[in-house]
Amino acid sequence: MKDSITMTKPKKLLQSLAGETLETPPIWMMRQAGRYLPEYRATRAQAGDFLSLCYNPELAAEVTLQPIRRYGFDAAILFADILLIPEALGADLWFVTGEGPRLSTITTDADFAKIKSADDVHDHLAPIYETVKILARELPEETALIGFAGAPWTVATYMIAGRGTPDQGPAHQLIAENRPLFEALIDRLTDATIAYLSMQIEAGAEVVKLFDSWAGSLKGDDFQKYALAPAIKIITALKAKHPTTPIIAFPREAGDGYIGFAKATGADCVALDNSVSAEWAARNVQIDGCVQGNLASSHMVTGGQALVDETRAIVDAFKGGPHVFNLGHGITPDADPENVQLMIDTVREKRS
């Protein structure tokens, strides 16, 4: 036995991402720092607005730490947004209360000519790297720190439409009308994402996650070219520079596209949304390694026995291999903080 004073606590998230099957899975939650928490709303009010909070390292670190203090999650995710990269490339970005993000659009060759090169993003993103440094210092030793970026396709859909869209119509239209321009934008975002995530890792992120929230609207060849291929490029480049940093890929709503995604891209873990069943994913995706997911976030609103039953069913379905418990998508502002505690207690209960 090691002396208990020098013995360090293991980070369960890193164990699962390395392929270990644990007695109970590590747990964290997408959007765990968010509006469902009163302490988040207070700090956001102090910052003024959402973007000011993202660019204020002390306050961004504070909201990242809030759900760790309240719940003791196994991982903290950097508080920032996937749309900071377009802003760093020179797009205008603002948030309309109750509606969501707005950006200046890229739909012509002339618009694209104005955006910056991938190496020029770092001055703008320096506060984010500072947030990561603060967190690397302040997190408890058993809590892993996750950095992140949006995947090129998802970020491009916002840059092309200038806002969120239900079907990513404007981006699909640009593919049809000016494929070279669309592909130039994807390439620029791919390079910027590699540069951004590398800097997050150098600042202290122990894991990085690539959010492709709209991967599900890419079909057939377009999925291969604009979801899979950029993920391969990003993960290959990051692994060359930072071979020991695990990477989580989230090609949301990819359906059958989840099968083989980790092998094809080199990702250490595939995050699953709740449109696929845990049993299906255990058979078809977890056979290749670690999976993350996938409780419907609506349970954080409704709670009760259904939450407990569904949480146990997911833990059981994935108990034969490496698993990170999470929601299938971000927690919503109308969630009840007590339901989050109930989910955590259920995941951590020891059952035979």
Ligand SMILES: Cc1c2[nH]c(c1CCC(=O)O)Cc1[nH]c(c(CCC(=O)O)c1C)Cc1[nH]c(c(CCC(=O)O)c1C)Cc1[nH]c(c(C)c1CCC(=O)O)C2
């Ligand atoms: C598409 C997308 C965005 N941002 C993100 C995605 C991909 C994941 C997903 O599908 O949810 C990712 C994101 N956004 C945020 C994080 C931080 C880490 C985390 O807590 O998971 C992460 C990883 C904070 C945030 N990003 C945003 C909030 C809410 C901001 C607030 O008003 O306080 C948070 C906590 C705002 C945001 N940011 C974005 C939208 C569409 C919105 C508005 C929607 C809303 O109002 O909830 C773009």
